[in-house]
Amino acid sequence: MGDVSVILAFAHPFAVIVFSTLWTLHILKNDYKQAIEEKQVVQERASDDVAHAQGE
Amino acid sequence: MVSLVEGVFFGTLVVYVFVGAVLARFIDVPEDFYVMDRKAGSILIAGTLFASYMSASTMMGIAGIVYTEGAAMWLVIYGSWPGLVIGMLYVGRRLRKLNNVTMPDFIGDRYQSELVRSVATVIMIVGLIGYGVIQLIGAGYLLADFVGIPYQQIVVLFAIALMVFTVAGGMYSVVVTDTLMGVAMIVTGAVVAPAAIFAAGGIEVLTTTLPQQNPGVWYAGGANMNMSPGWLASQWVLWLFFIMVAPWVVSRAFPASDDFELMNGTNISTFLATGVITVLFLGVMATYALNSGIEPVDNVVVWMSTNVVHPFWGGLAVAGIMAGILSTTSTIFIYAGFGLSRDLVERVGGQTLTQRQQLLGARLAQFAVVVVVTVIALFEPLGIYWLAAWAGSVFAVAWAPMIIAGLEWERANKYGALASMIGGTAAYVLLYQATQAWGMFSLPFGIDPVLPALLISTVLMVGGSLATSTSRDERAFFDEMNDVRLSEEVIERHTQTELKKKYDRTRYIAYGTLGVGTLLFGGLFIAIGMPLL
Numbered sequence: 194m195g196d197v198s199v200i201l202a203f204a205h206p207f208a209v210i211v212f213s214t215l216w217t218l219h220i221l222k223n224d225y226k227q228a229i230e231e232k233q234v235v236q237e238r239a240s241d242d243v244a245h246a247q248g249e
Numbered sequence: 250m251v252s253l254v255e256g257v258f259f260g261t262l263v264v265y266v267f268v269g270a271v272l273a274r275f276i277d278v279p280e281d282f283y284v285m286d287r288k289a290g291s292i293l294i295a296g297t298l299f300a301s302y303m304s305a306s307t308m309m310g311i312a313g314i315v316y317t318e319g320a321a322m323w324l325v326i327y328g329s330w331p332g333l334v335i336g337m338l339y340v341g342r343r344l345r346k347l348n349n350v351t352m353p354d355f356i357g358d359r360y361q362s363e364l365v366r367s368v369a370t371v372i373m374i375v376g377l378i379g380y381g382v383i384q385l386i387g388a389g390y391l392l393a394d395f396v397g398i399p400y401q402q403i404v405v406l407f408a409i410a411l412m413v414f415t416v417a418g419g420m421y422s423v424v425v426t427d428t429l430m431g432v433a434m435i436v437t438g439a440v441v442a443p444a445a446i447f448a449a450g451g452i453e454v455l456t457t458t459l460p461q462q463n464p465g466v467w468y469a470g471g472a473n474m475n476m477s478p479g480w481l482a483s484q485w486v487l488w489l490f491f492i493m494v495a496p497w498v499v500s501r502a503f504p505a506s507d508d509f510e511l512m513n514g515t516n517i518s519t520f521l522a523t524g525v526i527t528v529l530f531l532g533v534m535a536t537y538a539l540n541s542g543i544e545p546v547d548n549v550v551v552w553m554s555t556n557v558v559h560p561f562w563g564g565l566a567v568a569g570i571m572a573g574i575l576s577t578t579s580t581i582f583i584y585a586g587f588g589l590s591r592d593l594v595e596r597v598g599g600q601t602l603t604q605r606q607q608l609l610g611a612r613l614a615q616f617a618v619v620v621v622v623t624v625i626a627l628f629e630p631l632g633i634y635w636l637a638a639w640a641g642s643v644f645a646v647a648w649a650p651m652i653i654a655g656l657e658w659e660r661a662n663k664y665g666a667l668a669s670m671i672g673g674t675a676a677y678v679l680l681y682q683a684t685q686a687w688g689m690f691s692l693p694f695g696i697d698p699v700l701p702a703l704l705i706s707t708v709l710m711v712g713g714s715l716a717t718s719t720s721r722d723e724r725a726f727f728d729e730m731n732d733v734r735l736s737e738e739v740i741e742r743h744t745q746t747e748l749k750k751k752y753d754r755t756r757y758i759a760y761g762t763l764g765v766g767t768l769l770f771g772g773l774f775i776a777i778g779m780p781l782l
Contacts, residue, residue, distance in 0.1 A: 198469040199781045202324035203774040206523035209330040210766035213519040216338050217512045217759040224508075224736035225752055232745045 254555060255396055257564025261433060262571065265426050266413050272425055273417035279607040282419030283350045283587060285504035289424055291758070294514025296428025298501045299521045300576035302333055302492075303434050305387035307526060308573045312533050313546035318474055319459070319466030320530040326469070328485035330523055332492030337515040340493060341502025343656050345511065346735035350503065351584070352496050352652075353592040359655040359730070360663040361722040363597045368670055370592040372647050373496060374585050378622060380640040381581035385626045387547070388574040395551055395567060401627055407575070408623040414579040415586065416615040423579050424504055430572030431521070437569035438525030440562050441553050442532025448557045449535040456780040458538055466534065467781055479694025487699040490645035494652055497580040507739045509751040513758045520762040524769050531777070582618050590614035639678060642699045646673035650707040654714070659727045665714030673706025 280286050289297070311323055349355045353373065357366025388407055393400040414422045450458060465472035469481055492498055505511040529550070536543070536553050543552050554566035590610040594600055602610060647670045654661035654669075680698035683689040692698065740748065 196782055198321040198325060199467050199778050200774075201469065202321045202467075203527075203770050203778050205325055205327070206330060206527050207766060207770035209334060209523055210520055210763060210770075212331060213334045213338070213516050214759045214763040216334065217516055217755065220338070220342075220508075220512060221752060221755060224734065225740070225748070228736060228740045229745060229748045229752060232740065232748065 253560035254564040254567065257561055258396070258568050258571070261565065261568035262410065265429060265572075265575070266410050268429060269410075269414040269418050269422035269426050272421045273413075273419075275421050276417075276419055276608070278604050279611060280350075281421060282608055282611050283503075283591065285420045285424055287504055288506050289504040289510065289514075290506060291510045291513035291517065293424050293428050294501060294505050294510055295517035295521065296431040297424045297504075297576075297580075298333070298337065298498065298514055298518040299525075300427035300431040300434065300572065301497045301501065301580045302329070302518065302522050302577075303431075303525075303573040304577035305384040305391075305574045308434075308437070308529075308550055308570045309387055309391065309547040312529070312550050313548075314471075315530045315533045316537055316543065316546050316549040318471035319463075319468070320527075320534040321467050321469050322471045322474075322476070322481075323530060324527060326481050326484040326488070327526070328487065328489035329492040330519070332489045332495075333498060333522060334515060334519055335489070336493040336495065336498040337502055337511065340652060340656070341499045342508065342511060342735055343730075344499065345502045345505070345508075346733050346738070347730060351587045351591050352494075352499060352648075353588065354596070356652070356655070356666075357592075357596060359723070359726055360661075360666050361720060361726060362663040362666075363599075365663045365666050365670075366592060367597050368667060369648070369651075370588045370597070372643060372670060372674065374588045376640045376643050377496065377581045377585040377588070378618070378625070381578050381585065382622050382625045383640075384574050384578045384581070385622060386629060388571060388578070389626060391548065391551060391570065391574075394548065395555075404623060404626045407578075408619055408626075410575065411579050411582060412616070412619050414575075415583045415619065416612050419611065419615075420504055420583065423576075423583055427576045427580070430569075430576045433565055433569035433572045435521065435525055435569075436562060437550065437554070437566040437573075438529040438532075441550070441558050441566045442529045444557045444562075445532040445539065445553045446535040449538040452776050454535045454538045455531060455777050459534065460781065477695030479692075479696040483697035483700045486703070487642060487645055487697055490649040490699075490703065491641040494644055494648040496584045497577065500584065507742070507751070508735050509739070509755045512755050516759050516762045520766055524766070527770070527773065531773075582622060583615065586611065586615035586618045589618065639681065642677050642681070642697075642702070643674050645699055646677045646702045646706045647671075650703070650710045654710050656730075658714070659724055660714050660719050661710065661727075662714045662717060662719040662723055664717040665710045665712070668713035669706045669710035672709040673702055676705040677702035 276282050315323055344352065344355045347355060347358070353366050353370045356369040357363060385404060385407060389400045389404045392398065392403045414426055446452065446454065459466045463472045465475070470476045501514070502511050505514060532553065533549055536549055539557070540552065543549050550570055551567060554563040554570070558566065590607075590613070594610060595602060595607065650673065651666045651669045654665065677698055680692075680702055684691055684698055692701065743751065
């Protein structure tokens with residue numbers, strides 16, 4: 194049990210940091226990545242429209 | 250004549266009070282008072298979360314157990330670390346998107362019941378006061394010993410400081426002073442603990458000297474207590490469920506200016522909480538080799554601060570212990586006050602107040618809470634120790650199943666919530682009394698009463714909801730809640746360039762804390778763990 198305790202004593206707090214990091218990366222990917230890309234497309238379209246209208 | 254240690258200590262206290270008083274200027278409307286007008290950035294969220302998380306339990310009670318039993322026990326069973334992450338990234342984020350100001354805001358709205366809100370608020374106030382008073386009593390005795398001022402005067406001095414933090418400045422003061430206090434706590438872990446290890450003979454004291462004296466110091470069951478795996482597992486579960494719904498942790502999500510700041514604050518504070526506590530516990534363990542006769546054992550960190558470092562660092566470190574107590578206490582009291590003014594008077598009582606009246610009500614409630622708590626701390630009724638012993642477990646059994654079901658299960662209803670809260674609390678108190686106080690029977694595998702009570706509370710939540718009907722309003726609120734995405738508001742508010750910048754920064758901070766964490770814990774494992782295997 195001593196060996197397992199020694200490993201767990203350091204693995205447990207480290208695992209919590211890994212858990213927090215992975216969860217954050219999951220939220221970023223799930224909630225924001227696509228939305229930011231879509232917002233870029235919308236903004237590019239809007240500026241294209243403005244340029245087009247000014248050209249006319 | 251005031252010593253340098255006392256000078257630094259009192260100087261730090263004066264800085265906290267001064268900053269708290271100055272910040273009262275920023276309070277114009279109730280939103281400022283309750284959630285800092287949702288303006289806190291990553292550093293403030295990390296600081297307040299870390300400081301509120303560190304408490305008298307960590308710096309005194311648990312440190313005392315680590316001193317005699319070795320560091321492995323608490324490094325293994327500290328379920329409050331994952332509880333902190335789940336409390337912020339799951340419960341806190343979900344509640345924040347609903348623009349909740351307090352947790353009973355969500356509970357009453359989700360179950361469409363003022364009775365459920367009242368029961369949840371009363372449990373919260375009783376639990377908070379029980380947990381808060383014990384912190385204040387701990388601080389009083391610690392400092393009475395340290396500065397030689399009578400216990401009663403210390404308690405009154407602390408009450409005045411708390412009055413400034415909470416009554417005048419509300420969440421603004423608490424968040425900023427918490428962050429300052431966090432710095433003092435880092436000193437305790439990052440300066441005093443390594444100094445104790447080196448004073449005791451370096452890393453070898455942990456890998457050779459102490460294990461030779463007692464091989465049990467590296468067993469999770471403890472050097473002398475020999476606790477069973479069942480007890481260890483139930484302590485981990487207790488701390489996990491307690492901290493994941495503890496109002497002073499979850500509500501730290503509310504002042505964050507946006508979702509990115511919330512995630513950054515969580516990652517930074519998770520690194521600080523795991524890193525500082527691990528190093529602190531290793532330092533406490535090494536202190537046993539320096540002096541095995543510290544009495545009471547709760548004062549081990551004070552002994553380290555006054556004996557192994559320069560008085561300047563010693564003063565800051567004792568200020569760090571005081572900060573751990575003050576920050577947790579101020580946050581606990583502020584939520585007990587919010588429970589009184591916002592949840593019971595405004596929401597349950599249905600009082601329509603002007604903003605000025607709301608602010609005045611919130612401040613009067615804070616004042617009342619501080620006075621009540623100070624009086625209890627001064628007279629120390631025996632019952633308060635029972636209440637404090639139950640406080641963490643009661644939050645775990647009464648709130649956790651009801652909140653998780655409310656967030657995840659459409660069928661969850663007010664009858665299930667009431668049965669779970671009342672039945673879970675009663676089951677825990679009865680099981681605790683029967684097994685620990687009255688000695689009527691013992692639970693198998695040495696498990697803590699919190700495990701069966703949590704199971705009973707969950708069964709009551711599910712059974713109560715299935716046996717009764719869920720109202721249309723409850724279902725409508727659940728559907729509406731799940732239609733809202735926390736990211737929507739953030740995405741709408743910022744330009745694409747700003748979002749990209751925040752997105753990248755959050756990723757870098759997450760990878761950064763992971764990198765530093767790998768170095769710290771990898772290094773500790775190579776230096777201390779490997780020689781022991």
